[in-house]
Amino acid sequence: MAFLQLDALSKAFGPHKAVDGLTLGVEKGEFVSLLGPSGCGKTTTLQMIAGFVEPSGGAIRLEGKDLLAVKPAKRGLGIVFQSYALFPHMSVAENVAFGLEMQGVAKAERAKRVAETLGLVGLGAFAARFPRQLSGGQQQRVALARALVIRPQILLLDEPLSNLDAKLREEMQIELRQIQRTVGTTTILVTHDQAEAMALSDRIVVMNQGRAEQIAPPHEAYERPATPFVANFLGKTNLIDGKAVRPERIEFASSGLAGTVRTRIFQGNHWLYQVETASGLLTVIRQNAGGTMPEEGASVHLAWAAP
Amino acid sequence: MSKNGPIALIYHTLFVIFMLAPIVVVCWVAFTPEGFLSFPTTDWSLRWFRAIARYPEFISAFWQSLGLGALSSALAVGFSVPAALAIARHRFRGREAFTALFMSPLMIPYIVLGIAFLRFFTEIGLSGSFTGLVLAHIIVVFPFALRLTLASAIGLDRSIEHAAVSLGASEWTVLKRVTLPLVVPGLASGWALAFINSFDEVTMTVFIAGPGTATLPVRMFLYIQDNIDPLVTSVSACVIAITVAGLVALDRAYGLERLLVGRGHDGR
Numbered sequence: 001m002a003f004l005q006l007d008a009l010s011k012a013f014g015p016h017k018a019v020d021g022l023t024l025g026v027e028k029g030e031f032v033s034l035l036g037p038s039g040c041g042k043t044t045t046l047q048m049i050a051g052f053v054e055p056s057g058g059a060i061r062l063e064g065k066d067l068l069a070v071k072p073a074k075r076g077l078g079i080v081f082q083s084y085a086l087f088p089h090m091s092v093a094e095n096v097a098f099g100l101e102m103q104g105v106a107k108a109e110r111a112k113r114v115a116e117t118l119g120l121v122g123l124g125a126f127a128a129r130f131p132r133q134l135s136g137g138q139q140q141r142v143a144l145a146r147a148l149v150i151r152p153q154i155l156l157l158d159e160p161l162s163n164l165d166a167k168l169r170e171e172m173q174i175e176l177r178q179i180q181r182t183v184g185t186t187t188i189l190v191t192h193d194q195a196e197a198m199a200l201s202d203r204i205v206v207m208n209q210g211r212a213e214q215i216a217p218p219h220e221a222y223e224r225p226a227t228p229f230v231a232n233f234l235g236k237t238n239l240i241d242g243k244a245v246r247p248e249r250i251e252f253a254s255s256g257l258a259g260t261v262r263t264r265i266f267q268g269n270h271w272l273y274q275v276e277t278a279s280g281l282l283t284v285i286r287q288n289a290g291g292t293m294p295e296e297g298a299s300v301h302l303a304w305a306a307p
Numbered sequence: 308m309s310k311n312g313p314i315a316l317i318y319h320t321l322f323v324i325f326m327l328a329p330i331v332v333v334c335w336v337a338f339t340p341e342g343f344l345s346f347p348t349t350d351w352s353l354r355w356f357r358a359i360a361r362y363p364e365f366i367s368a369f370w371q372s373l374g375l376g377a378l379s380s381a382l383a384v385g386f387s388v389p390a391a392l393a394i395a396r397h398r399f400r401g402r403e404a405f406t407a408l409f410m411s412p413l414m415i416p417y418i419v420l421g422i423a424f425l426r427f428f429t430e431i432g433l434s435g436s437f438t439g440l441v442l443a444h445i446i447v448v449f450p451f452a453l454r455l456t457l458a459s460a461i462g463l464d465r466s467i468e469h470a471a472v473s474l475g476a477s478e479w480t481v482l483k484r485v486t487l488p489l490v491v492p493g494l495a496s497g498w499a500l501a502f503i504n505s506f507d508e509v510t511m512t513v514f515i516a517g518p519g520t521a522t523l524p525v526r527m528f529l530y531i532q533d534n535i536d537p538l539v540t541s542v543s544a545c546v547i548a549i550t551v552a553g554l555v556a557l558d559r560a561y562g563l564e565r566l567l568v569g570r571g572h573d574g575r
C-alpha cells in the first residue's frame with residue numbers, strides 16, 4: 001500500500017458531488033499535483049486530507065493507518081493555504097516558531113530550527129518583520145517555512161503560487177521544487193495551471209467534476225492523454241480523424257495534408273499557425289530557429305508522425 | 308490622495324462647525340461669572356468650576372458612571388464574542404431570531420425599558436442597586452458591542468485558524484493565540500461604543516438609579532430640573548476635558564487608529 005492512500009474518497013454538498021470516488025496512492029517523497037478546472041473538487045480533496053472537511057464516503061490511510069480517525073491538530077501535516085493565512089499579529093519568526101511551540105520544542109532548539117528553515121526559503125534577514133511588510137512572494141515563502149519547520153509527514157499546497165505575477169511564479173516554482181527535493185517531503189499540490197503541474201510534479205492527477213480522469217507522470221499524460229478532456233486541458237491539441245495530435249508535432253513538409261495558412265502569430269521562441277485543411281482548422285506550433293517561415297495565405301503541406 | 312475641491316471644503320468646514328458648536332458653547336458658558344446661563348459671556352471666571360467642589364455628589368456620580376460604563380461594556384463585549392463567533396460562522400436554526408433578539412434593545416424606546424426594569428427590579432429586590440444598573444446597562448449597550456465584534460468576526464479569515472490547527476494548536480490555544488488577538492480591534496471599538504452609550508444614557512437610568520447609585524447624567528438631569536445656574540456647564544466642560552485628555556493619552560500609548568480600526572498610523 002502507498003504511503004498516503006485515498007480510497008474512493010467522496011464529498012457531497014447536498015445533491016452536488018464535489019469529489020466523487022477519488023482513488024489515489026501517493027508514495028513517500030513523491031510530488032503529486034491535483035490539476036483541474038475551477039470547481040472540480042481540488043480544494044475539497046485537500047481539505048479532507050487536512051481534516052477540515054469531513055468526507056461523505058471513502059477512506060484516507062497514512063502508512064496504513066486510518067487518518068480520518070485522527071484530529072486535524074494531530075495529523076502532523078504542513079499546509080500552505082491559497083491566501084497564505086499567515087498570523088498577521090506575529091512576526092515572521094513567531095509565525096514559523098508557532099508549530100514548534102505547539103510541539104513543545106525547547107526555546108533554544110526552536111530558534112535554531114526557525115533560523116534554519118528561514119534560511120532554506122531565503123528569508124533569513126526578514127525574521128523580525130511582520131507579514132504585512134513583506135511582498136506576496138516573501139509571504140508565500142514564510143507560509144512554506146511555517147509548514148516545513150514542523151517536519152510534516154506530508155506537505156499540502158493549495159494554489160500557493162496563484163497570487164504571484166508570472167515571473168515571480170516561475171522563480172518560486174523552481175525554488176519550491178528545489179526545496180522539496182532537499183527536504184524530501186511528500187507533497188500534494190493543488191493547481192489549475194497545467195504548466196505549473198507539469199513543471200513540478202512526479203505525477204499529476206487530472207480532475208474533472210470530482211473525478212480523476214487520469215493519474216500519470218506529466219510527460220505521459222501529455223503524450224498519451226487518457227480522455228479528450230485531459231488532452232485539451234494539458235495544452236493545445238488538434239483532433240485529426242479522431243486522433244489527438246499536439247500542434248508542435250506537426251511540421252511543414254513538401255508533401256502531406258494540403259492547407260492554407262490562415263493566421264501566423266509570432267510568440268518569441270515559437271510561431272503559432274492556424275492552417276485551413278480538409279480536416280478542419282489545425283493549430284501548428286513551430287520553433288523559431290531563425291529561418292524563413294510560411295507567410296499568411298501561403299499554400300503548405302502538413303506532416304506528422306502517428307502518435 | 309486627491310485634494311478636496313472648494314465646495315467639498317466648505318461642506319466639510321460647515322459640518323465640523325455643526326459638530327463642534329454645541330461643545331464650544333457649553334465650554335464657553337462654563338466660564339461665566341453670572342448666576343445664569345449667559346451667552347456670549349464677556350467676563351471670565353472660574354466661579355462655576357470652584358462650585359463643583361461644593362457638590363461632592365457630582366464627583367461621586369462621575370465615578371459611578373465611569374465604573375458602570377466600564378463594567379457593563381466589558382461584560383457586554385465578553386458576552387458578544389461567543390455570540391458573534393456563532394452568528395458569523397454557523398448556520399444554525401434560529402440564527403436570525405437570535406440576531407434580532409440581541410439587537411432588539413435598540414428598537415425599544417428607552418423610557419419603556421426604564422419602566423420595565425423598574426418594575427422587574429422592584430420585584431426581585433434589585434431596585435436602586437448597582438447590580439441592577441449593571442444588568443440594565445449590559446442589555447442596552449449589548450447591540451453596540453455585538454455590531455462591532457460581529458463585523459470583526461465576519462472579517463476573520465477562517466484559514467488562519469485552520470493554519471494554527473494544522474500546526475498542532477488545540478481549540479483553546481487557537482482562540483487565545485489567534486482568534487482573540489485578531490478580533491481585539493473590534494472588541495476595543497465595541498467596548499468604546501458601548502461605554503459611550505452607557506456613560507450618557509439617562510432616559511432609562513433615571514428610572515432605575517437610586518439616590519446612592521445615580522450616574523452623572525442622571526445627577527445633571529435632576530439638578531437642572533430645580534436650578535438654572537451654569538453649574539452643569541462647568542461639569543460638562545470637565546467631562547469634555549477628561550474625554551479629550553483620555554483620547555490623547557490612548558493615542559500616545561497605543562495609537563487610536565490601530566486600536567479602533569486595526570491599522571497603525573504608519574500605514575503598515
Ligand SMILES: Nc1ncnc2c1ncn2[C@@H]1O[C@H](COP(=O)(O)OP(=O)(O)OP(=O)(O)O)[C@@H](O)[C@H]1O
Nearest residue numbers: 013017018036037038039040041042043044045192
Ligand atoms: N462548503 C461548501 N458548501 C457547498 N458547496 C461547496 C462547499 N465547498 C465547495 N463546494 C462546491 O464543491 C465544488 C468543489 O469545490 P472546490 O473548492 O473543491 O473546487 P476547486 O477545485 O478547489 O476550485 P478552485 O480552482 O476554484 O479553487 C464546487 O462546485 C463548490 O461550489
Ligand SMILES: [Mg+2]
Nearest residue numbers: 042043044158
Ligand atoms: Mg480551490
